[in-house]
Amino acid sequence: MSFSISLTVNGVRRDVELDDPRVTLLDLLRERLHLTGSKKGCDRGQCGACTVLVGGRRINSCLALAVSHDGADVLTIEGVARGDALHPVQAAFIAHDGLQCGFCTPGQVMSAIGLINEAQAGDDPERVREAMSGNLCRCGAYAGITEAVLEAQQNLVTASQRRSA
Amino acid sequence: MKTFDYVRPATIADAVAAGAQPGASYLAGGTNLLDLMKGGISRPERLVDVTHLTGLDRIERLGDGGMRIGTLVRNADLAHDPEFAKSYPAVAEALLSGASAQLRNAATVGGNLLQRTRCGYFYDPASACNKREPGTGCAARDGENRLHAVLGWSERCIATHPSDFCVPLVALDAIVEIEGRSGRREIALEALYRLPGDTPERESVLEVGDLIVALRLPAEARAFSTHARYLKVRERTSYAFAVVSAGVALRIERGTIREARLALGGVAAKPWRARSAEATLAGGSPNPASFRRAAEAALAEARPSGDNQFKIELARRIVARALALAAAGTPARLPALPASPFASVSGAFA
Numbered sequence: 001m002s003f004s005i006s007l008t009v010n011g012v013r014r015d016v017e018l019d020d021p022r023v024t025l026l027d028l029l030r031e032r033l034h035l036t037g038s039k040k041g042c043d044r045g046q047c048g049a050c051t052v053l054v055g056g057r058r059i060n061s062c063l064a065l066a067v068s069h070d071g072a073d074v075l076t077i078e079g080v081a082r083g084d085a086l087h088p089v090q091a092a093f094i095a096h097d098g099l100q101c102g103f104c105t106p107g108q109v110m111s112a113i114g115l116i117n118e119a120q121a122g123d124d125p126e127r128v129r130e131a132m133s134g135n136l137c138r139c140g141a142y143a144g145i146t147e148a149v150l151e152a153q154q155n156l157v158t159a160s161q162r163r164s165a
Numbered sequence: 166m167k168t169f170d171y172v173r174p175a176t177i178a179d180a181v182a183a184g185a186q187p188g189a190s191y192l193a194g195g196t197n198l199l200d201l202m203k204g205g206i207s208r209p210e211r212l213v214d215v216t217h218l219t220g221l222d223r224i225e226r227l228g229d230g231g232m233r234i235g236t237l238v239r240n241a242d243l244a245h246d247p248e249f250a251k252s253y254p255a256v257a258e259a260l261l262s263g264a265s266a267q268l269r270n271a272a273t274v275g276g277n278l279l280q281r282t283r284c285g286y287f288y289d290p291a292s293a294c295n296k297r298e299p300g301t302g303c304a305a306r307d308g309e310n311r312l313h314a315v316l317g318w319s320e321r322c323i324a325t326h327p328s329d330f331c332v333p334l335v336a337l338d339a340i341v342e343i344e345g346r347s348g349r350r351e352i353a354l355e356a357l358y359r360l361p362g363d364t365p366e367r368e369s370v371l372e373v374g375d376l377i378v379a380l381r382l383p384a385e386a387r388a389f390s391t392h393a394r395y396l397k398v399r400e401r402t403s404y405a406f407a408v409v410s411a412g413v414a415l416r417i418e419r420g421t422i423r424e425a426r427l428a429l430g431g432v433a434a435k436p437w438r439a440r441s442a443e444a445t446l447a448g449g450s451p452n453p454a455s456f457r458r459a460a461e462a463a464l465a466e467a468r469p470s471g472d473n474q475f476k477i478e479l480a481r482r483i484v485a486r487a488l489a490l491a492a493a494g495t496p497a498r499l500p501a502l503p504a505s506p507f508a509s510v511s512g513a514f515a
Contacts (some may be wrong), residue, residue, distance in 0.1 A: 001170065001172070003171065012368055020168065020169035020269075021168070021170070021212070022166050022168060022169075022170060024199070042205065044200050044203065045196060045200060045267075046267060048265065048267060057241075057270045058266060058267050058270060059267050059270050059271045060267045060268065062194070062269070063195055063196050063200060063201065063271065064195060064199075064271065065192070065195060065212075065214075067171055067214075068173075068195070068214050068216055070217075081322060107188045111266070111267065114266065114267075114270075115266065118241075118266070120245070124501055126501035126502065129403075130403050130501055130502055130503075131266050132266075133265055133266075133403035133404040134264075134265025134266050134267045134404060134515075135265075135267065135403075161344045
């Protein structure tokens with residue numbers, strides 16, 4: 001059995017012929033569309049390295065079947081910068097040393113963008129830590145990650161206020 | 166993962182017809198099912214994808230004051246729905262204490278009700294498990310069982326139901342609407358689940374083809390909204406299943422408890438309603454002695470299934486503390502760490 005699906009990935013429509021219904025969204029991105037920024041850590045929804053946004057919401061792409069996401073609007077780490085201009089979350093991760101080896105970073109960044117979209121954490125570091133608990137970092141860069149998320153959120157809020165002023 | 170046929174029905178009737186075929190499983194958020202399939206624990210012949218069905222993702226206020234939640238509503242959307250969170254705050258707190266933000270964005274109401282146990286032996290195909298393979302035995306009986314059941318277990322199975330969401334739902338008399346081969350019916354959520362007995366592989370009363378289409382919370386349950394909490398002990402601060410949890414709701418008038426609701430999580434194969442404990446509270450005043458009496462009543466039938474005697478006293482203390490928190494009043498805003506016993510020291514690690 002073969003399945004034809006269409007998704008929007010980083011703003012570009014992609015028509016994909018799936019020869020196997022078992023392909024996850026993560027494997028579709030990495031192995032078929034060659035977008036290897038999203039990482040396969042545990043492949044069981046426990047580590048968050050595969051986090052992408054679907055319809056603006058963060059999910060674990062390893063626990064999503066590609067065939068079920070026919071029509072979805074997907075944003076991956078490859079789609080967040082504007083050319084050489086980093087996304088404010090990416091820039092804040094660098095500024096605050098929110099990484100060491102970098103393997104979990106694409107998932108951390110996508111999760112942080114999702115968190116900021118959700119607008120539930122405010123400026124409380126405890127709420128940020130709680131909302132980022134689905135992303136593990138084996139290097140233990142959590143302190144920098146929390147600072148980066150708080151600063152990026154502040155920068156994005158300030159920028160949007162400036163735009164609407 | 167074993168391969169499968171994939172079908173995407175256009176209507177609920179088509180879904181039920183496809184779901185009634187041998188070897189079929191419904192697919193919604195997939196956060197538990199895909200994990201089980203990757204581990205070879207679930208091996209469906211056919212996945213019936215219900216996520217594209219229309220009309221099952223609504224949160225509605227009913228004419229009688231209750232609320233109806235479509236089976237495809239995502240956990241995060243329900244927890245953050247202002248009307249729902251205000252009316253049933255312990256349920257919102259339970260939802261936000263479960264899993265991670267990513268999983269709460271994908272996991273659905275119906276899927277949460279039907280999620281499988283997290284018993285490590287159930288997840289290990291090399292271990293004996295009567296739930297996974299009836300008749301093979303229970304590796305947990307003589308294995309690592311400190312997190313296993315202390316109520317309602319049998320020699321065949323000592324696994325627990327892992328849901329947080331279902332605990333306050335059972336306390337609040339939630340109702341499940343089911344579409345099946347012979348039409349629509351509804352049952353109390355509490356009656357959806359079966360205790361293991363001699364057939365731990367049969368976890369619910371659902372029949373072949375049955376599809377949960379909605380969950381309803383009765384209007385009466387709103388009367389508890391000012392005194393309702395969920396409290397959960399985990400082995401790490403966040404993103405962990407309950408060792409023990411309690412969903413509590415009180416109706417207090419002029420210093421007297423008029424009605425109490427209490428259910429426990431992490432202690433049995435189903436969310437455990439503690440009616441005898443509720444009865445000890447009704448008509449009395451909310452104080453540490455009455456809370457401890459209720460806790461004793463709630464665990465009166467408990468017995469360890471292995472290396473888990475500690476869970477019984479832990480559950481008593483969690484019940485008493487949840488009652489004290491509920492009596493103090495539902496907070497205007499959920500704590501930074503929902504349902505956590507450490508919420509009172511939030512910020513201590515900043």
